Amino acid sequence: xxxxxxxxxxxxxxxxxxxxxxxxxxxxxxxxxxxxxxxxxxxxxxxxxxxxxxxxxxxxxxxxxxxxxxxxxxxxxxxxxxxxxxxxxxxxxxxxxxxxxxxxxxxxxxxxxxxxxxxxxxxxxxxxxxxxxxxxxxxxxxxxxxxxxxxxxxxxxxxxxxxxxxxxxxxxxxxxxxxxxxxxxxxxxxxxxxxxxxxxxxxxxxxxxxxxxxxxxxxxxxxxxxxxxxxxxxxxx
Numbered sequence: 001x002x003x004x005x006x007x008x009x010x011x012x013x014x015x016x017x018x019x020x021x022x023x024x025x026x027x028x029x030x031x032x033x034x035x036x037x038x039x040x041x042x043x044x045x046x047x048x049x050x051x052x053x054x055x056x057x058x059x060x061x062x063x064x065x066x067x068x069x070x071x072x073x074x075x076x077x078x079x080x081x082x083x084x085x086x087x088x089x090x091x092x093x094x095x096x097x098x099x100x101x102x103x104x105x106x107x108x109x110x111x112x113x114x115x116x117x118x119x120x121x122x123x124x125x126x127x128x129x130x131x132x133x134x135x136x137x138x139x140x141x142x143x144x145x146x147x148x149x150x151x152x153x154x155x156x157x158x159x160x161x162x163x164x165x166x167x168x169x170x171x172x173x174x175x176x177x178x179x180x181x182x183x184x185x186x187x188x189x190x191x192x193x194x195x196x197x198x199x200x201x202x203x204x205x206x207x208x209x210x211x212x213x214x215x216x217x218x219x220x221x222x223x224x225x226x227x228x229x230x231x232x233x234x235x236x237x
Contacts, residue, residue, distance in 0.1 A: 027116035051088040076124035159232040
């Protein structure tokens with residue numbers, strides 16, 4: 001028995017997540033622009049392959065793919081390829097002399113994309129595994145319910161485990177050598193009495209309330225409040 005309708009609902013959930021969290025949408029926009037830039041020309045594709053060879057990354061998935069407009073959970077393939085080949089992508093962009101390539105390099109090196117690639121890759125791997133389980137020929141209603149419950153449990157654990165955000169942030173290897181000249185303000189945090197509840201959204205952007213003398217810490221808090229928590233909460237709703 002096939003549970004295609006549940007897999008379709010899961011894809012719709014992921015689609016809604018991207019729509020309601022602008023930062024998440026921005027990351028996928030960057031992935032699509034990288035595809036157009038690198039794969040849109042045989043010459044640029046060849047130069048990219050040379051970068052892969054130079055960095056010994058040619059063995060394995062490496063061809064960037066256009067993002068699917070319907071199979072949203074399959075986007076984990078794109079996330080995994082870009083994550084694996086990111087050093088070659090950066091090398092390629094550094095070798096280009098066009099304004100578009102230079103601008104794209106700045107975006108790819110930014111904290112938002114670096115964290116988003118790390119975070120969304122792990123999330124979409126779980127989502128894709130669940131989607132595939134729901135479409136398996138041997139999956140019945142009980143197995144489908146178990147797969148969905150397991151995904152929700154994993155997402156809830158990612159959201160509520162104190163060090164999960166720290167782990168992903170550190171794994172993204174975000175450059176913290178930034179200016180320390182910002183004025184000090186109170187950092188907005190999630191109230192402790194709301195820890196066990198789903199936060200739909202904040203009334204203001206975190207940039208309106210999060211500020212410290214340490215710009216790196218400000219960036220970190222913004223990624224958590226504007227990206228990490230909203231994405232996970234949108235999946236759980």
